[in-house]
Amino acid sequence: MKSQSVRVKPKPVPAFAANNREGCNGSCISFTNSSIIATGSIKTCQWQFGDGSLPNYVYNPTHCYQTGTYAVTLKLVSDSGCMASLVQPSYIIIHPTPLSSFAFFLLYEPSVTHISVLFLIPSAIHVTSSLVV
Numbered sequence: 789m790k791s792q793s794v795r796v797k798p799k800p801v802p803a804f805a806a807n808n809r810e811g812c813n814g815s816c817i818s819f820t821n822s823s824i825i826a827t828g829s830i831k832t833c834q835w836q837f838g839d840g841s842l843p844n845y846v847y848n849p850t851h852c853y854q855t856g857t858y859a860v861t862l863k864l865v866s867d868s869g870c871m872a873s874l875v876q877p878s879y880i881i882i883h884p885t886p887l888s889s890f891a892f893f894l895l896y897e898p899s900v901t902h903i904s905v906l907f908l909i910p911s912a913i914h915v916t917s918s919l920v921v
Contacts, residue, residue, distance in 0.1 A: 802874035832865040
C-alpha cells in the first residue's frame with residue numbers, strides 16, 4: 789500500500805468593523821478589514837453592502853447609504869483558492885432625515901409698542917415670543 793501526503797491549506801478568517809454603525813440619510817460609513825489567515829495571503833476581498841449596489845473590492849472601503857437597515861457581507865479568497873465569508877445582519881442602520889415644520893404669526897396692533905410672534909410647532913407646546921419695536 790502506497791501512502792500520499794495531503795496538504796490542507798487554511799481558510800481566511802473574515803473580520804471587520806465600521807467607524808459608525810448608525811447615521812442619517814446619506815451617511816458614508818468607513819469599514820476596516822481586520823481579516824487574517826494562518827499561512828499564505830488573502831488575495832480577494834469582496835464587500836456587499838446590502839443595498840443592491842455592485843460589490844466593492846477595496847480592502848478598507850467607504851460606502852454611502854440611504855435610509856434603511858442593511859446587512860454587510862465580506863467574502864475572502866486566499867492565494868490557494870480557499871474561501872470564507874462573514875455576514876453581519878442589520879449591521880448598518882440609517883435613519884431618515886428629520887423634518888422641521890413650524891408656522892409663525894405676527895400679532896401686531898398699531899397702538900402698542902411691541903409685536904407678539906406666535907410660533908406653532910406640530911406635536912409640541914405652542915411657544916409665544918414678543919419683540920419690542
